[in-house]
Amino acid sequence: MKELILNLIDSGNYSEARKKLIEMNEVDIAQLLEELDKQKLLIIFRILPKEIAAGVFSYISNQLQEYIIASITDREIKNIIDELFLDDTIDFLEEMPSNIVKRVLQATDDETRKLINQFLKYPEDSAGSIMTIEYVDLKKEMTVKQALEHIKETGVDKETIDTCYVLNENRILEGVIPIRKLILSDETTVVKDIMDTDPVYVNTHDDQEKIASLFKKYDLISMPVVDNERRLVGIVTIDDVVDIIDQENTEDFQKMAAMHPSDEEYLKTSPWVLAKHRITWLVILMISAAFTGNIINKYNNILQSIVILTSFIPMLMDTGGNAGSQSSTLIIRGLALGEITTRDIFRVILKEVQVSFICGFVLAALNFIRIYFLEKINLLVTLTVCVTLFFTVMLAKIIGCVLPILAKMLKVDPAIMASPLLTTIVDATSLMIYFTFATWILHI
């Protein structure tokens, strides 16, 4: 398909190319544009019918959006903005440099410009910044027949008509009604009698994380957004929520690997920006690892007198780190999904004590077999290593579950408390346990 269209463009047969393009899904056209050189992409973009062009525009990358806006006329910009849903316009403008934003605003009419400016003021990641205003509103006194006629007259430009919103004369939200219920009800039924008067809704300033968790909890397809007076100002639709869920998850993955969260795509981010996101935590963790070095320094006489002890340091530190990050990951994920709350802290600790007892015992036993029987190392040294391993695993798992919950209590993101930071803490503690037991057991 791609080659066919490119051939048609090359031979100047634009009308035929247009016909083929119209048959394609907008997402696939967007993907095609991403792969083309800039000249061809502009030709293809310009021969698209304007509704399709707007749809395609909302699916392409920020770089391409910027290039296209910079290359087309004000008239063409206005056409695209008129066809775009308001939430897609806001998404796009939030990522553009100010000269592009200015140009877009100048090209649009007064009313749209006012709306865009108002929406751009909502804090990023709030309900206000992701909602759309293209919804269907009904009055509670309407009959089903009147409601369906109203939808037919006004529904063309709405992002979703699956749910309709019932407002009073002050635009205060009185109820919602799924279109399904309207279609299945008798024509003379009054909206008031079949609407749901207790819908789930959010405020314009609520965070997108809250929105995502309400969508998941109540299996919603769309949700009303109201202002402080409960006036309906917009709706959030599930397609945006799916993106939010991925975005929040990506942020957690990045924080857990000691990086500044960013929602830019990897291949489209410059090495400088990538390095900037990573370097702070690397420096912090590097400096804190120096403390671990100091502990080794302090006990150097022990290592000097029983040289073999040094070779177990990596195993003890790594196993402690792994055991701890298993626990912290489960707890961080449980907190993020709402399966664990801060009130569960004692249940969690109790469970981790049990789990770490089992894990620590098995690991210590296997180590004993390997070190004493296979490597035939002195019994007291073997005991020192195995006892240290057992307590390191216990401690690592307990620290690993407590830290994320404490973070949550202190309103810090639990994901920050993940493996790298935990490993640094566990490293130091495991060495101290090691040298303490070495002093006791080996009488050094």
Next chain:
Amino acid sequence: MKELILNLIDSGNYSEARKKLIEMNEVDIAQLLEELDKQKLLIIFRILPKEIAAGVFSYISNQLQEYIIASITDREIKNIIDELFLDDTIDFLEEMPSNIVKRVLQATDDETRKLINQFLKYPEDSAGSIMTIEYVDLKKEMTVKQALEHIKETGVDKETIDTCYVLNENRILEGVIPIRKLILSDETTVVKDIMDTDPVYVNTHDDQEKIASLFKKYDLISMPVVDNERRLVGIVTIDDVVDIIDQENTEDFQKMAAMHPSDEEYLKTSPWVLAKHRITWLVILMISAAFTGNIINKYNNILQSIVILTSFIPMLMDTGGNAGSQSSTLIIRGLALGEITTRDIFRVILKEVQVSFICGFVLAALNFIRIYFLEKINLLVTLTVCVTLFFTVMLAKIIGCVLPILAKMLKVDPAIMASPLLTTIVDATSLMIYFTFATWILHI
């Protein structure tokens, strides 16, 4: 609300309690049941109208489902199964022990039993196991008016009527049409002329991961599932896909923290099961860390002659591990979201070389300042540590980006290649680099 209902139950005023319950959202009733003792929960469950009881049933935990099925009559079981959507029935039966499954199957009628048995045969996590059969089907010769009448007659039991499916006489999928388009079109229009003839669909055996990525790519609300002859057998709806996205993310988090993936909730899982999920990787990683110990052993003479070198080992190993897991996490996430493909391997390596050059340089420079100027340690030792750190960061980041891509090429889950396994590899390499440079620079 909760206490009000409990008081009404206690005073035997069931009809009033029922009235209050009907006003509540099914999700909230389910949450209420989770908090009650078993006797009260059964009373409340029994006074619910049967459609609501079925909805509530689909939202409660497996433990409660099992308890309820074991406590109610066959007649009541049949009522619930009749009201449940088929995909919820399958979800529930997949988690139940065989005696409960048997009891449920005996209580249902022949036709439902046959359907359930057929669905239970689809592989877990395939399109077949998550689809529902409650969809609206149309014929392409119908007018919009006939189509809407058909929906009105048959739509009550359908999970979603937002999209209708156009089938020929052999039930082969010919197109889809959103209900929105039907409502907004003229009554005399024929379905054939407004349907989308090229819908996105999946096969019953396709994996749920593929389904989730198609939903995300095309912003879908529902998607048809067909058999090998392109006959429509069911549809998947977005509410199930949202759960899949969370489930897949949780699995990735768990694999990346070196655990066997599991979709059981943390607090509801026994310590034995939790320990079982964690111990295998802990043992594997512990044993491989023994190799790192062997490297230290081998170069013990170096550590003996310049004792201070030992104290930098934790810092070098930790920084290498952190630098590597930053890269691997970004790559694993990029692969999971489809932002990076295996074909990008050389672009990724090039980028990581640049990023690691910047990070390595900054870290080495800071270290030089700390070790040489602040801790006033010998210049050659300082140089050994800094040069090692630079090359360790370079190598860790390159290994960290290559391993997940190689895994993907070999059809292994890239998440397996995450920090713990990577750390083990980087530990060994960083020590070898360290001792090599120590031999060269310090002439030991």
